[in-house]
Amino acid sequence: MSVAQPEGRLVHLGIGNFARAHTLLATQRASGWSVVAFTGRSAAMAEALTAQDGRYGLIVRGPEDDEVEVIDVIEAVHPASEVEELVALLADPLTAVVTLTITEKGYTAGSDPAVSVPARLAAGLRARREAGVEEPLALVSCDNLTGNGVVLREAVLAAADEDTRAWAADHVDVISTMVDRITPAAGEGAAELVRERTGLDDTVPVVTEPFSEWVIEDAFRGRRPEWEKAGAQLVEDVGVHELRKLRLLNGAHTLMAYAGQVAGCERVDEAIAHPEVRALVEALWSEARSTLPLPADELDAYTAALEERFRNPRLADHLIRIAADGTVKLPVRALPVIAERGGPAQAPGEVAAVAAWTAWVTDRVRGGHEVADPRAEDIAAAAAEGTADRDRVVALLGLLGVGAGDPLVEAVLAEEPRLPRP
Structure with a gap:
């Protein structure tokens, strides 16, 4: 029996947990496409993954139970060092999409394909141009950085030769996306759960949350x-969707990280369940929402989903x-x-996030603990x-x-003593 030819091939660079819980899952559900990673x-x-024929178990960890399924969209997986294989795939007309989850550091431009992802893509685009392929190729960044498509385009073009840069304008689309799905480490018991539920002997299972968003x-x-x-x-x-995530999800996470710990909490679910911390989150959301040009019902649904995610104890x-x-x-989430x-008088929830940080780092420093921050030494001196x-x-x-003369200074000084404490 002949095997049906796929509608197209997707090449994925950076086959980590997030890609397997998010972008590759979406590609499997789209159906009709093969994936080489x-x-x-x-x-x-x-x-x-090669030992498992590209198959792996995906565990969706809900508040009360797990859902487990086997993802089998992957045709082949190669180490990053196999640059010639990647170049050949990009020169093949069947390849129509390249997705990337390579982290922010992976976008560093460079001319050596052995160490630079943009240089590998540039080499692949050159091979595609020289092969005379007219089918457009889409490069889709799925990394969590603002304007990821713009960053990717600039890095790849900087690594490409002049003829390929000119050709790319008519043959290559570089796509920005916004991605969101928590994928913690699988932890003990995940492999056994996949085996019990599906029969797959999986050495690299993935655990994720029920919520998923891809814009x-x-x-x-x-x-x-x-x-x-x-x-x-x-x-x-x-x-605008990136901004929504930054100010509502990331902003609330930042507030809870500091105010929650000042109040004696250790985990997100504890922080959102703390009445006073929850009130601060509500204030921050109200302020941030007023800066977002999105319909109220869409923002209502988004913050409701955030709260459900935050409360998931599992x-x-x-x-x-x-x-x-x-x-x-x-500086990018609150200020x-x-x-x-x-000004601060119109944004007490955001002021609380800043004050919670100043209070928390002060407690950490004076308690003899380290602060994980690029300015850790300066923080220690200040506190x-x-x-x-x-x-x-x-x-x-x-x-x-x-x-020093900014009104935020006095607002933070006034807010610190009002923060919830154990």
Whole structure:
């Protein structure tokens, strides 16, 4: 019996847990497409999945029970070092889409395909051009960074030769997306659960949450999987959805990470269940929503889904992990909302997020604990024992780019004592 020819081939770069819980699942549900995947830095995943004929178990961890299914959309998996295989695949007209989950560091431009993903793609595009392929190719970034398609386009074109850059304008679409699905480490018992439920002897199972969101820029000129079958949204502008996620999901996570720990909580589900922390989250959401040009019912549904995710005790994330890198996160998550609202007096929820950070890092430093942050040494100096409160807050807010005379300084000083404590 002959095997049906797939509608197209999708090549995926960076075959980690997130891709297997999100983008590859959506591609399987779209049906009709084969997938060839490449690993990131390590070849271990290629070896494990090849031994399982590309199949793996996906565990969706709900509040009360798990759903388990086998994903078998992968045709082959290669280590990243097999650059010639990737180039040959990109030169094949059957390949119509390349998706990427390579983390932000993977977009570093460079000319050496051995170490640079953009350089590998540039080499593949050159081979496709030289083979005379007219079928458009879409490069789809699925990494969690703002304007990921723009970042990808610039990195690939910087690594490409002049003829390929000119050819790409008519033959290559670079697509931005917004992705969201929590995929924690599988942990003990996951492999046994897959075996019990499906019979698959799986050494690399994936655990994820029930919620999943994929917003995709609708700018494809060629073939693509019907990801809509898996719930993906095709939109003209991904930017507003990125902003919604940044200010509502990431903003609430940041607030809970600091205010929750100050209040004595350790996990997200504990923080959202704490009445006073929950009230701060509600205030932050109200303020952030007013800055988003989206319908109220859509925002209602989104925050309701967020609360359900936060309350899931079987997928609870630890606040200490989320608390890392506050000097990077607060300037993009909280400060813009304060400015757009007209100042600290109009954004008490966002002020609470900043005050919770200053209070938390102060507690950490004075308790002899490290703070995971690129400015950790500066934080430690600013929060040292004996520093007057105003000097401490001025110094800490200075690390966020806030001047000593900014009204936010006094607002944070006033808010710190009001934060919930154990």
